[in-house]
Amino acid sequence: METPPAQSDQRDSAEPARVTLREEERKAAFRHCERFLNGHAPRSPRDELATLVANVGAEEEADRYGEGALISDFETDIAHLLGKEAAIFMPSGTMAQQIALRIWAERSGRSAVGFHPTCHLEIHERKGYELLHHLSGRLIGDANRLITMDDLRAAPEPLAALLLELPQREIGGQLPSWEELVEQTTWARSHGAATHLDGARLWEAAPAYGRDYAEVAALFDSVYVSFYKGVGAIAGAALAGDAEFIAQARLWQRRHGGNLIHLYPYVLSARASLRERLPRFPQYHERAVMIAAALRQVDGMALKPDPPHAHMAHVYLRGDPDALLDASAELAREERVALFVWLRPSGGPGYSMFEMTIGDGAEAFTPDEIAGYFTRVIERANRK
Numbered sequence: 362m363e364t365p366p367a368q369s370d371q372r373d374s375a376e377p378a379r380v381t382l383r384e385e386e387r388k389a390a391f392r393h394c395e396r397f398l399n400g401h402a403p404r405s406p407r408d409e410l411a412t413l414v415a416n417v418g419a420e421e422e423a424d425r426y427g428e429g430a431l432i433s434d435f436e437t438d439i440a441h442l443l444g445k446e447a448a449i450f451m452p453s454g455t456m457a458q459q460i461a462l463r464i465w466a467e468r469s470g471r472s473a474v475g476f477h478p479t480c481h482l483e484i485h486e487r488k489g490y491e492l493l494h495h496l497s498g499r500l501i502g503d504a505n506r507l508i509t510m511d512d513l514r515a516a517p518e519p520l521a522a523l524l525l526e527l528p529q530r531e532i533g534g535q536l537p538s539w540e541e542l543v544e545q546t547t548w549a550r551s552h553g554a555a556t557h558l559d560g561a562r563l564w565e566a567a568p569a570y571g572r573d574y575a576e577v578a579a580l581f582d583s584v585y586v587s588f589y590k591g592v593g594a595i596a597g598a599a600l601a602g603d604a605e606f607i608a609q610a611r612l613w614q615r616r617h618g619g620n621l622i623h624l625y626p627y628v629l630s631a632r633a634s635l636r637e638r639l640p641r642f643p644q645y646h647e648r649a650v651m652i653a654a655a656l657r658q659v660d661g662m663a664l665k666p667d668p669p670h671a672h673m674a675h676v677y678l679r680g681d682p683d684a685l686l687d688a689s690a691e692l693a694r695e696e697r698v699a700l701f702v703w704l705r706p707s708g709g710p711g712y713s714m715f716e717m718t719i720g721d722g723a724e725a726f727t728p729d730e731i732a733g734y735f736t737r738v739i740e741r742a743n744r745k
Contacts, residue, residue: 425623463607641721660736685704
């Protein structure tokens with residue numbers, strides 16, 4: 362196993378990429394796959410809607426502008442799961458997190474909020490926190506590693522809130538140790554800053570710590586969770602905290618235009634997917650560690666982190682990226698197996714990377730079988 366190259370800048374591009382004929386041919390190959398290494402096997406809209414029908418009670422009624430038993434009962438369930446007084450369902454995590462930070466800024470009278478340089482708010486949301494809410498982002502630490510206590514002590518001014526992401530997606534799903542996490546959240550509160558958890562992948566992080574969701578969430582004043590990342594729902598998110606905080610969040614949801622007349626399709630999807638998959642997350646983590654151990658033996662591959670902290674990792678492959686993607690597409694055509702469908706520059710010469718996230722799809726393979734497929738793809742790509 363080789364040492365992974367330095368992390369590249371993961372900022373998204375404002376310009377859509379052109380799709381070439383070569384790329385269209387690859388996509389066609391991947392569309393016909395029957396086994397998928399990453400995530401959960403894709404479902405058609407028809408199958409997705411059939412799942413919703415199977416998971417709605419005959420007497421359940423649609424919510425209306427966020428009110429009604431269907432949505433309020435689900436919000437109560439999420440609040441209990443996270444050990445918080447209340448929770449609110451929202452269409453997106455982008456909305457939920459900007460609202461959370463706005464509330465903490467107003468409560469504290471401060472405008473600065475601190476987060477990692479690869480925080481979703483910073484690299485994927487077009488400065489929404491600044492342009493919509495007049496907040497000042499303070500990037501803490503180095504983009505290629507986790508935040509440390511020394512980074513926090515060097516924060517330039519008092520913060521309204523400290524946002525921590527568990528796990529830190531853009532650096533391969535890394536997690537601080539439990540002791541470091543406790544120390545950092547304690548530091549924030551002792552300096553008058555609220556603690557907010559970007560828990561889009563909290564479902565992955567808690568099993569890695571060997572702790573329940575409420576125990577992790579207890580370190581934070583507010584928590585955001587996603588229902589499509591990892592869980593696999595159509596869309597949707599929740600924000601949890603104390604009752605007053607959630608009451609304020611409901612006002613801001615309306616101001617954002619997120620208080621849709623009906624949210625029940627998303628709620629039903631989130632509820633069904635959470636019930637189905639939440640018990641499986643410890644197994645996803647265990648399987649990710651087993652797969653990493655097998656891939657460690659493959660020449661021309663590296664993982665970061667290794668072993669995985671949660672059930673995701675960045676996978677680095679040696680070779681020309683087009684040749685690697687062609688080889689992956691050839692495997693898809695020959696055996697209906699999708700290993701990876703995209704690659705990014707790795708920041709190191711001769712390597713490309715993709716994000717591997719283990720879910721239901723990986724159950725169709727043995728770890729040794731996965732390693733064998735990668736060996737074939739790398740050898741095939743490097744012969745060209």
